[in-house]
Amino acid sequence: MTGWERFLDTFFNARVMAKYWPDILYGMVVTIELAVLVVIAGITSGLVLALLRALGFRPFNWLLIFVVDVFRALPPLVIIVLIYFGLPSLDITPSGFVSTWLALSLVLMAFAEEIFWSGITAVPRGQWEAGRSTGLSFAQTLLGVVLPQALRMTIPPLTSAPSPSPRERHSVPSLRCLRFSARPHRRSPTATIPRR
Amino acid sequence: MIVEAPPIVEALGIHKHFGALHVLKGVDLLVAERELVFVIGPSGSGKSTLLRCLNRLEQPSAGSVVVDGIDMLDRRTDINRARQRIGMVFQSFNLYPHMTALGNVTLALRKVVGKSRDEAEALGLAALDRVGLRDRAGHTPGQLSGGQAQRVAIARAIALEPRVMLFDEPTSALDPELVGSVLAVMRELRESGMTMVVVSHEMGFARAAADRVVFMDDGLIVEQGSPGAIFEAPQHDRTRAFISQIQRH
Ligand SMILES: Nc1ncnc2c1ncn2[C@@H]1O[C@H](COP(=O)(O)OP(=O)(O)OP(=O)(O)O)[C@@H](O)[C@H]1O
Numbered sequence: 464m465t466g467w468e469r470f471l472d473t474f475f476n477a478r479v480m481a482k483y484w485p486d487i488l489y490g491m492v493v494t495i496e497l498a499v500l501v502v503i504a505g506i507t508s509g510l511v512l513a514l515l516r517a518l519g520f521r522p523f524n525w526l527l528i529f530v531v532d533v534f535r536a537l538p539p540l541v542i543i544v545l546i547y548f549g550l551p552s553l554d555i556t557p558s559g560f561v562s563t564w565l566a567l568s569l570v571l572m573a574f575a576e577e578i579f580w581s582g583i584t585a586v587p588r589g590q591w592e593a594g595r596s597t598g599l600s601f602a603q604t605l606l607g608v609v610l611p612q613a614l615r616m617t618i619p620p621l622t623s624a625p626s627p628s629p630r631e632r633h634s635v636p637s638l639r640c641l642r643f644s645a646r647p648h649r650r651s652p653t654a655t656i657p658r659r
Numbered sequence: 660m661i662v663e664a665p666p667i668v669e670a671l672g673i674h675k676h677f678g679a680l681h682v683l684k685g686v687d688l689l690v691a692e693r694e695l696v697f698v699i700g701p702s703g704s705g706k707s708t709l710l711r712c713l714n715r716l717e718q719p720s721a722g723s724v725v726v727d728g729i730d731m732l733d734r735r736t737d738i739n740r741a742r743q744r745i746g747m748v749f750q751s752f753n754l755y756p757h758m759t760a761l762g763n764v765t766l767a768l769r770k771v772v773g774k775s776r777d778e779a780e781a782l783g784l785a786a787l788d789r790v791g792l793r794d795r796a797g798h799t800p801g802q803l804s805g806g807q808a809q810r811v812a813i814a815r816a817i818a819l820e821p822r823v824m825l826f827d828e829p830t831s832a833l834d835p836e837l838v839g840s841v842l843a844v845m846r847e848l849r850e851s852g853m854t855m856v857v858v859s860h861e862m863g864f865a866r867a868a869a870d871r872v873v874f875m876d877d878g879l880i881v882e883q884g885s886p887g888a889i890f891e892a893p894q895h896d897r898t899r900a901f902i903s904q905i906q907r908h
């Protein structure tokens with residue numbers, strides 16, 4: 464084999480490609496499914512949180528800010544692992560797909576909440592006052608006057624929200640590997656680490 | 660025998676604190692039905708805050724506010740219903756930028772009064788007609804001049820058929836040549852018998868249309884009287900100083 468042939472055999476091996484392309488295609492479908500579900504869940508829950516934050520109920524908002532900061536600060540893979548290996552101790556055993564979906568949705572929720580919230584706060588105070596002075600309730604002003612303007616401001620930043628990236632979506636297959644190497648029905652990350 | 664009608668606005672002993680800042684220090688303001696009360700005073704004297712206490716956009720720290728027989732500070736009062744009877748016009752218009760002029764005027768008609776879309780649009784067009792802007796119904800605020808925007812804001816308030824209208828420096832943000840169109844609408848409102856409380860420095864309008872001028876300084880009403888009395892023969896030094904200062908330009 465010449466060097467060139469070896470190169471082709473390593474990276475463009477027709478036999479190997481034929482064997483694995485259905486798996487790759489399958490992975491792609493999973494990735495797209497996951498992305499769509501994450502975007503739906505993450506954006507919706509982020510919007511709901513931002514609206515709840517607008518109610519201005521202090522203790523709730525402190526909790527919310529803490530949770531949002533945690534999900535923005537932790538690496539998504541850490542959250543995935545925590546859910547996948549942590550929830551079973553509460554007798555909830557999500558699949559790899561569900562764990563990844565949940566984790567990435569939480570991350571997107573956190574970023575989306577911050578973006579929606581900054582949009583809501585960017586709407587001038589006078590808009591609130593105009594709405595309230597005509598007798599609109601708080602909720603009517605929020606949903607009918609402030610939110611439409613906030614959404615216009617937030618759609619550009621949302622399209623570039625930093626998550627979920629393909630890198631994290633690839634955690635699904637890695638979870639499957641982890642599960643295979645763990646003993647059945649017991650998820651423990653230590654199970655994959657050889658004990659001394 | 661003359662029976663005095665009870666005042667339609669009765670604000671008594673109003674105090675307002677913003678943290679350590681004591682902005683209103685015991686203000687009494689009574690406004691009779693169909694009266695136009697003009698409020699003047701230096702910047703920071705509390706004029707806007709007083710106006711905003713009347714519809715509870717600002718919660719007074721102490722005192723009582725009764726408008727059209729409704730106790731505005733009573734927790735049991737449906738504040739949204741009560742505010743429907745008190746129109747407010749702001750210095751910066753505060754039109755909803757994502758809606759047309761007609762959308763601005765009809766929003767509360769539909770959401771607060773509960774009119775159908777068709778009814779609300781008929782009432783909204785009538786209100787726009789009153790301010791001379793029926794032909795601008797489909798324009799968004801960005802497509803209106805400042806004077807037109809402020810007139811749409813007035814239409815938004817009068818469409819709800821308020822008993823009282825509050826104006827907070829309605830012409831201060833306008834180019835001089837646009838002030839007249841807004842004042843003309845306000846004068847028409849006045850002639851229709853609307854009760855109005857107007858914070859403004861438009862002395863010409865005050866002379867022509869106000870029943871009473873109230874001078875505020877440092878969170879208190881210093882003196883009040885007819886426009887002639889306040890502008891030509893002010894009793895207090897602070898009033899005199901303020902009047903001569905604003906008449907200089
Ligand atoms: N929401 C607020 N928080 C803190 N301070 C405030 C607030 N609103 C008003 N103030 C202060 O209260 C004082 C009175 O304000 P206000 O707006 O009532 O004055 P004004 O007479 O309307 O003045 P101007 O002619 O400049 O509009 C000012 O010192 C202002 O800084």
Ligand SMILES: [Mg+2]
Pocket residue numbers: 706707708827828
């Ligand atoms: Mg003011």
